Amino acid sequence: MMKYALFLGCTIQRRVRQYELSSRAVLKKLGVKSVTLKQFNCCGYPLRNSDFKMFVLLGARNLAIAEKRGLHLMTLCKCCYGSLKKVNDLLKNDPSLLNETNAILAKEQLAYTGNAEVTHLLSVLHKDVGLEAIKEKVKVKFKDLNIATHYGCHALRPSEITQFDNAADPVLFDQLVEVTGARSIEWPLKLECCGAPLTGVNDELSMDLMGKKISSATQAGAHFLCVGCPWCYVQFDSVQVKMSLKRGINNQLPGILYPQLLGLAMGIGGNMLGLDKNQIELTSIKNFLAIDSQEGQKQ
Incomplete structure (x- = not known):
């Protein structure tokens, strides 16, 4: 083990x-x-x-x-x-x-x-557990679900120290997302900062940076933003709610933590994944779950 x-x-x-x-x-x-x-x-x-x-x-x-x-x-x-x-x-x-x-x-x-x-x-899941081993545990795959992956700054840079993935063209997170059956989309601001370091220092600039990212992901066809960092998640969840109220924006793009996304595909219940704790509801994500009969026979 x-x-x-x-x-x-x-x-x-x-x-x-x-x-x-x-x-x-x-x-x-x-x-x-x-x-x-x-x-x-x-x-x-x-x-x-x-x-x-x-x-x-x-x-x-x-x-x-x-x-x-x-x-x-x-x-x-x-x-x-x-x-x-x-x-x-x-x-x-x-x-x-x-x-x-x-x-x-x-x-x-x-x-x-x-x-x-x-x-x-994410490194443990991708490099130590392995994509094939994860696939064996997936029970219900997502169908027609577009995910925008947000890598986060501190995992990629400085690359000679972090050694997480190729800082200019990372694929680790995208491959993990696609194990669930979801499609990891390409979007222009994928590797840009979410604005979290500026929250509480310059809130307006922080929301501007996040707003540009949300707009970029939405225009690329994303249904959800997927993250693997609590700071980035807070930015896309609770701070996005505050931004929507302050700026009168109605179209929110929900953020989901990667283990929540993977957990749903593995058949783990929403309560165990803490879905009820997300400020922007994730109820609609279950509409993208589709049982694949062939996959089910392999399990």
Whole structure:
């Protein structure tokens, strides 16, 4: 059985609980064990540009905790993923920084030696579980469903650190979507920022960026936006609701978390996937589910 230390970060537990629920449900079906380590702290992302040493220490502590348990670290959040990948790279390539950090960690009987790797849920599904293994667990495929995938910035850049996919022409997320029977469409603003980093700093600009993305995906024929990051999801879900009210926009494009999309195709119930927690209702997505008799005979 594949086993990972599941790193939830801060946002998921407070604002996007459905991401955790749906991820755990899908991983369990696929035989992947997700271990909860309560000692984990913030990934350090908020301090990256204000207190570099603390940013490194917070990330290193998480890595040391996972390493102590002999586990690799799996994130759901792309910001956490990018931050922890960066810290891991820094510590592996800067012996003086590693020694300085370990001197502080020693106060908690912790040390990091570089043996913990950082991965993301989508990478685990695509590279470790594999598309064929996922296909075997799909019970009900989607039909005539167009999905616009939003990769998120911190998974793709800087590519030499994240090593998630080809930053200029990624396919990993699209292939995962198409396992469900849905069609992953091409759309012009696919790799652009969703605007989430600006929310609370410059709300108008944040909504402008998101509005352009929603318009681009809608014009390309998308029925839903699919994401694999809580920050991006909040932007397309709750912030889109606020934008609609503030700007009088009636045509919303619902966002769906990838494990929710996959979970429905695997026959997992909506309650277990936390569909009721999405602010923009996903009721209509079930209209695209169609039982394929031939696939059903193979199961």
